[in-house]
Amino acid sequence: xxxxxxxxxxxxxxxxxxxxxxxxxxxxxxxxxxxxxxxxxxxxxxxxxxxxxxxxxxxxxxxxxxxxxxxxxxxxxxxxxxxxxxxxxxxxxxxxxxxxxxxxxxxxxxxxxxxxxxxxxxxxx
Numbered sequence: 001x002x003x004x005x006x007x008x009x010x011x012x013x014x015x016x017x018x019x020x021x022x023x024x025x026x027x028x029x030x031x032x033x034x035x036x037x038x039x040x041x042x043x044x045x046x047x048x049x050x051x052x053x054x055x056x057x058x059x060x061x062x063x064x065x066x067x068x069x070x071x072x073x074x075x076x077x078x079x080x081x082x083x084x085x086x087x088x089x090x091x092x093x094x095x096x097x098x099x100x101x102x103x104x105x106x107x108x109x110x111x112x113x114x115x116x117x118x119x120x121x122x123x124x125x
Contacts (some may be wrong), residue, residue, distance in 0.1 A: 005090060006083055007110075010102050012091075015021040028082050030107070035078070036071045037114035043067055069105055 012027040019026065050056075058066070082089075091097065 002124060004035065006100060007031065007034065007092065007102070007107060010100075011104075014104050024087065026077055030111075031078050031082065032075050032113075034111045035074050037118070039067065039070055039074065039112040041114045041118045041121070044121045048121055048124060056092065 008027050008031050011030045012023050014021040015026045043063065
């Protein structure tokens with residue numbers, strides 16, 4: 001089971017007690033937000049790196065278009081992966097064994113820290 005699966009099920013189990021019907025949507029939105037923010041950090045890092053190396057192969061407009069397309073693909077992949085039967089099978093697997101439980105404040109601070117890091121890196125650019 002991947003780390004994003006563990007994050008998904010930690011968020012899902014936390015919100016399942018409070019919001020029974022919305023827990024899956026909240027967890028899917030969280031995973032989308034986390035993975036897109038990590039993609040943003042990687043994109044900004046490579047943009048700064050290639051700029052300092054004086055390599056020009058992708059202009060800013062095309063990079064943003066590529067980011068939007070990759071974000072849509074990530075959202076679609078997560079929607080397929082975490083809805084329906086596959087989520088129920090993974091939920092049964094994770095319920096049967098001990099898994100790591102991360103604090104909810106840490107889980108929600110990860111994407112916020114990724115966005116802050118990308119802003120800091122873009123200022124250095």
